[in-house]
Amino acid sequence: MSYEDTITSYHLDILREIGNIGAGHAATALSTLLGNKVDMSVPHVKVVSFDEMMEMAGGPENVVVSVFLRIEGEMTGSMFFILSIEQASGFIRTMIKDDSFNFEQIAESEMGLSALQEMGNILSGSYLSSLSDFTNLNLYPTVPAIAVDMAGAIISYGLVEVSQAGDKAIVIDTELANEGKKTEGANGQFFLLPDPDSFRTLFHALGVE
Template sequence: MSDQLNLNNSIVLDVLREIGNIGAGNAATSLAKMIDKKVDMKVPIVNVLEFDEVPEMLGGPENVVCGIFFKIEGDITGSIMFVLDQSSAINLVDLLMPRDNAEFDEFTISALKEIGNILSGAYVSSLSGLTNLKIKISIPALAIDMAGAILSVPAIEFGQMGDSVLIIQNEFIETNASKKVDGYFFLIPDMESYEVLLGSLGVTL
């Protein structure tokens, strides 16, 4: 087994993009059911970036974002992080229940955990169905902090695989509203699990 995985391999990237597309579609469907409204989704952007490029993509290391973190268990292990900027986080909660205030109060935090749980669960369900692997996620942990601090949690996981980061960028728009939600899914299996995951799809590393 190599110490690092070549996530920029064209075949691997195609497989990861397909996982991102299917997962994002299921997440949009789950969100639409939750808010009982039609949700449009742009085609997700799947990127492999150097880790030090990620904070800039989120608005800079000092930009305050919302991160919802889950551990992955089962046939593969690792973690998922769903990251939103503050306006997207508020918009996401407002789609569920419009409010007069736009504060990160107890209700907002609870709602974000629940929505993040459903969206991440949709990704994991897609991944499990695609690979026939048994995968489950933990109870979500939520933090609101600067992007650099939020990313220090998965940085430990990324460090086990090298400097490359797999990111699935989504944009959800409620059809009859002007509000949109930009979210970033970080799927972070450990190194052995990447081989299991891709091997289940017929890709040999």
């Protein structure tokens, strides 16, 4: 039995608390950036297969916005933060104060690209900082890579890129609500993929065996 198969509800409660703190940091930073209140919370945490990851992102052919980075240091792994096109568009329109922005024109929009990168830095940095603080592990992120593509292509590329040897991911469901755009509240998914040897490192650092 692999270590990730022994994860209990207690482990997931700890990860949910980490996710809530990360979401709180991200919400504060995004609220400052957008000039209105953003609420983020974590209703669910679970361990899923890679196929289930794609379904949670809306199916392999669903076009999404993704932030991807590698975690290096005392624990290694990968992180994805996936948002719907509608949710990401709403944030970026507010950030650049341009209601006409859409992702079909992202390549021609220098301000849109910059805003997307900044949003990616905030989301990924907030979660990794929370994880590092809780575990007291020295963790270092690579530069976040931003992609707008089908969920299946994004996730498959990320897994191939890092030669992922395991077959499980920890998903921290994230509810986002932008007070200035109430209709654009949506769920995002934060996927944490510890490398197989790092599951034990992660939970040992949290004081859980």
